[in-house]
């Protein structure tokens with residue numbers, strides 16, 4: 851029993867730290883439905899900045915993209931896009947960057963959020979081990 855509990859705890863810790871806890875295929879569909887109108891997953895920009903190499907990059911760091919003052923300030927204040935900040939931002943953009951010009955109210959379902967992040971993570975280099 852004790853051993854099982856420890857094993858489960860360990861599993862939860864590693865899942866919490868892993869990037870790909872969401873479903874990449876579902877995330878791709880969700881991205882296509884909800885994000886692709888404004889974002890690419892390469893370096894090119896549309897209405898929003900390209901989201902390649904997003905994981906672990908500071909907010910507002912795509913050169914040449916005209917971010918809102920609020921997003922630039924978030925970057926200067928040290929906001930970095932990781933699982934935690936992205937989960938919050940995609941759920942409710944203005945909870946992370948008050949005044950962001952991203953015209954998107956957020957995804958309500960935590961599974962959708964995790965799936966989109968898992969999909970985006972496939973366009974980022976793997977985290978250093």
Ligand code: HEC
Pocket residue numbers: 881884885886887888889897898899901904908909910911912916917918919920921922931939940947949950951952953954957966
């Ligand atoms: C209506 C257009 C629009 C939609 C839809 C949209 N975004 Fe954005 N997104 C933007 C804009 C514009 C910005 C820049 C905001 C700013 O400067 O305040 C942005 C910024 C971002 C950033 C910060 C990027 C950086 O370089 O700092 C992330 C991450 C992001 N969007 C993810 C998403 C995801 C994931 C979705 C879908 C769930 C989505 N966006 C849907 C327009 C959009």
